[in-house]
Amino acid sequence: MNLKRFEAIIIGAGMGGLVSAALLAGKGWRVLLLEKERQAGGYVVSFQRGKYTFDATGAFIGGCEEGGEFDQILREIDAREAIEFIPVQQIRNIYPGFEVCPETGGFSSYAEALHRLFPEEVKGLRDYLSLVKRIGDEVQSYSRVTSVRKILFPFFFRNLVRFHRTTHQKVLDRLFKEREIKMALHTLPVTDPPSKLSFLFVATLISKALREGVFYPKGGMGKVSEAVANSFLRSGGEILLQTEAEQILIKDRKVEGVLTKDGRIFQSPLIISNINPNHLAKLLPYEWQKPLVKKTNRFEYSLSCFILYLATDLNLKEMGFPYFTYLRSLSDLEEEHRMLKRAEIPKNPTLIVSIPTLLDPSLAPEGQHLLKVLVVAPYQYQERWGSGNSETYLRIKKEFSQKILQQLESKLIPGLKEHLLYDEAATPLTLERNTGNEQGAMYGLASIPPQIGPFRPSHQTPIPGLFQVGHYTQPSHGIVGASLSGLFAARAILQKRES
Numbered sequence: 001m002n003l004k005r006f007e008a009i010i011i012g013a014g015m016g017g018l019v020s021a022a023l024l025a026g027k028g029w030r031v032l033l034l035e036k037e038r039q040a041g042g043y044v045v046s047f048q049r050g051k052y053t054f055d056a057t058g059a060f061i062g063g064c065e066e067g068g069e070f071d072q073i074l075r076e077i078d079a080r081e082a083i084e085f086i087p088v089q090q091i092r093n094i095y096p097g098f099e100v101c102p103e104t105g106g107f108s109s110y111a112e113a114l115h116r117l118f119p120e121e122v123k124g125l126r127d128y129l130s131l132v133k134r135i136g137d138e139v140q141s142y143s144r145v146t147s148v149r150k151i152l153f154p155f156f157f158r159n160l161v162r163f164h165r166t167t168h169q170k171v172l173d174r175l176f177k178e179r180e181i182k183m184a185l186h187t188l189p190v191t192d193p194p195s196k197l198s199f200l201f202v203a204t205l206i207s208k209a210l211r212e213g214v215f216y217p218k219g220g221m222g223k224v225s226e227a228v229a230n231s232f233l234r235s236g237g238e239i240l241l242q243t244e245a246e247q248i249l250i251k252d253r254k255v256e257g258v259l260t261k262d263g264r265i266f267q268s269p270l271i272i273s274n275i276n277p278n279h280l281a282k283l284l285p286y287e288w289q290k291p292l293v294k295k296t297n298r299f300e301y302s303l304s305c306f307i308l309y310l311a312t313d314l315n316l317k318e319m320g321f322p323y324f325t326y327l328r329s330l331s332d333l334e335e336e337h338r339m340l341k342r343a344e345i346p347k348n349p350t351l352i353v354s355i356p357t358l359l360d361p362s363l364a365p366e367g368q369h370l371l372k373v374l375v376v377a378p379y380q381y382q383e384r385w386g387s388g389n390s391e392t393y394l395r396i397k398k399e400f401s402q403k404i405l406q407q408l409e410s411k412l413i414p415g416l417k418e419h420l421l422y423d424e425a426a427t428p429l430t431l432e433r434n435t436g437n438e439q440g441a442m443y444g445l446a447s448i449p450p451q452i453g454p455f456r457p458s459h460q461t462p463i464p465g466l467f468q469v470g471h472y473t474q475p476s477h478g479i480v481g482a483s484l485s486g487l488f489a490a491r492a493i494l495q496k497r498e499s
């Protein structure tokens with residue numbers, strides 16, 4: 001048998017896998033990237049339908065401003081020049097009884113808009129922002145921590161210690177009176193309700209990724225993964241698409257390679273997994289599964305979602321729509337979450353609508369617009385979307401699409417149904433099938449206090465030579481979080497090699 005040897009093999013070309021691969025290859029390592037799908041990127045891909053370029057999942061990326069966290073990662077792997085980022089400036093958040101329309105995309109301008117709406121909450125807002133900033137500063141300096149500071153951790157990182165078990169709800173209840181402002185401040189890219197979401201996570205997200213606003217890559221979200229994959233290839237890296245890893249081979253208590261589903265073996269003393277930890281455990285020989293499974297059984301995952309991809313010839317620009325609209329009809333965030341956990345869908349679910357053609361008209365033919373409508377949805381809906389019966393699955397999917405379209409037309413875009421040129425939908429099952437994320441988890445692990453920062457799985461596993469990256473690992477979820485995981489893992493590996 002022809003065995004190929006590599007210095008590192010990466011399983012999965014999501015953002016975590018791609019960034020770690022690009023960094024190691026950039027240092028001259030011989031690296032192989034195995035991806036089960038036809039394209040690299042995981043959740044961060046675009047797909048083509050005729051003349052339409054749709055984004056599969058995400059709508060924006062934080063930290064792309066010069067010197068921002070994502071900008072720095074892309075520069076480090078020489079991929080920054082390949083992407084043009086468009087700042088997202090128009091957003092509109094609609095809640096029962098009020099709206100927030102900040103003047104620019106950043107969190108500060110969002111807070112100013114809230115200030116105008118809730119003048120009696122000014123002190124609470126000031127305290128909230130100041131707390132967010134202090135925590136952001138502590139997180140920043142934690143990444144440069146020296147061993148002396150580590151010993152004196154509680155002294156230097158008072159807020160990290162003080163709030164490490166605190167939920168967003170606790171802070172919101174302490175600082176604000178009105179239920180409305182609490183709801184508006186919890187409009188975040190998470191699926192956890194205020195009573196579960198970690199406040200340290202919120203503060204880090206706002207201070208690091210959202211403060212300067214968010215961005216959209218010209219050409220679609222897939223341009224980001226494409227740029228990172230190209231940087232990897234330029235450095236001599238090898239990508240095998242449509243190649244699924246089936247087993248991780250272990251010899252003498254160390255990893256020695258990967259067996260793929262099509263029966264090929266690739267050898268390497270170092271493997272980086274960019275896949276769900278439960279799946280990772282199943283790739284290991286039985287005796288090595290136990291230590292990983294013991295941990296993964298206790299994890300709490302983020303929820304999944306339903307996505308509608310639409311094209312219309314309505315002139316959405318002239319009609320005054322912003323790039324991003326958040327439409328919430330239910331004020332009780334906790335009840336909404338409980339319903340989703342019971343595999344139920346609220347009568348009028350929250351819709352997250354983005355119109356990328358407003359930022360980049362080249363994604364559709366002239367005079368047409370694309371919309372992506374995202375609704376957090378349970379994996380177990382209608383007994384797991386028809387229990388394997390494809391006719392039932394299609395029926396439930398269609399009914400769901402109709403329900404969302406109806407809501408979209410009646411609450412936001414009148415006349416949409418008559419002007420629909422294309423529609424397609426993805427369910428949690430589609431997300432699971434296309435990316436291997438168990439139950440279609442949007443954001444990997446839930447960002448609850450026991451699963452944030454250092455409490456999230458680290459990159460080094462108990463198995464010598466086996467590392468993990470992606471949104472189930474440190475530091476967090478999201479495109480930037482997963483990319484950082486790849487960066488941190490690759491740096492740790494390089495440091496080990498040098499020492």
Ligand SMILES: Cc1cc2nc3c(=O)[nH]c(=O)nc-3n(C[C@H](O)[C@H](O)[C@H](O)COP(=O)(O)OP(=O)(O)OC[C@H]3O[C@@H](n4cnc5c(N)ncnc54)[C@H](O)[C@@H]3O)c2cc1C
Pocket residue numbers: 011012013014015016017034035036037040041042043044056057058059060061062189243244245246274275279305307374431434435436437441442443444469470471472477478479480482483
């Ligand atoms: C609907 C939705 C909207 C989102 N919106 C945003 C947003 O606007 N902004 C943002 O920052 N984040 C957003 N996110 C989250 C963000 O996209 C993810 O957190 C991040 O991209 C996850 O990256 P990852 O490295 O964990 O890899 P993943 O994207 O999970 O990719 C894993 C890869 O591994 C491959 N794979 C799995 N098993 C195998 C195997 N056995 N062999 C080979 N390959 C395998 C898969 O095919 C996949 O390509 C969104 C997510 C979703 C689902």
